[in-house]
Amino acid sequence: MSYLNIPPHDLNDEERATYEWQIWVPEFGEEGQKKLRGASVLVSRVGGLGSVVAYELAAAGVGKLVLAHGGDIKPSDLNRQLLMTHEALGSSRVASAEKRLKELNPRLEIVSIPENINEENAAGIIEQVDLVVDCAPLFEERFQMNKECVRQRKPLIDCAMYDMEAQLTTILPGETPCLSCLYPTHPERWKREFPVFGAISGTVACLGATEAIKTIANFGETLTNKLLLCDLRSMSFRKISIAKNPECKICSNI
Amino acid sequence: MKVKVLYWAQIKKAAKTENEVVEVEDSTTPRQLVKKVAEDHGDPLRGFLLEEDGEPRKHLLLIVGDRHVNWDDEEALKDGEELTIMPPISGGSK
């Protein structure tokens, strides 16, 4: 039984030709492609992580992306926020992201929201999608998305990184621990500036996009009830078993 | 008995080491071990691991071997086991 039941969307000849090589992937096939085509995903912040998540999902043929990210492009974005360009310095981040994604996939439907996720907008934005990939730097945003995904029973792929270390988990509300199960109290002392290479955030983003594709097309084994820890300084990967917190304030009653 | 403590991300910097082997009494719980390394190291590690009142910061993730454990888990560590202490990390960008 799959958690998400995306109605398959017919493919046209251009789409069949574009996605031919991935349709060859065993267990995915044309059925998987039709589900991607029918799916909608929120990528929250299209920075170091989210730029690459959005790019991979656009390349894979997801039907609709909702992008939420406030602010304008700064020079310090350009070592990792791959949907931003030098030419577009000083202009809107989501506008640059939308333009780049459309160059790759003009069939893609994009909803660009020039705001970060907050308490007021979270519910309405998440109502527009089937699945959320969380690429936010601040815990307030992460907890907001977690709470709303639990309320709307939508899968949340949580990607995080610091320096050359990363962690990843796929949250299916009701079936797996949520973010608040892992962090029962709000972390307050962690700053949002952090050391990062684009190759590291990009790696984590590709892992997150892979989780999104598997969750939508319902194949393979996802990081449900698991936390993947990656130390890219030593190239060591560990999969940790995680469990629901029976006292979780967000998900224990569902 | 001896147990190994592994530090991640920001707290690795505060501990100035990736891991260390610590001699502890039998029946030490993960929570007690966090308090012990915090007191042994002092600041800055102590400030990352403990609240002002000396109790552990509950937004840290504790992992014994390959299993996440809750703060109120009273199961004692076993000789040779590894405790990983992870700070909350987020990432993304501004």
Ligand SMILES: [Zn+2]
């Ligand atoms: Zn929970």
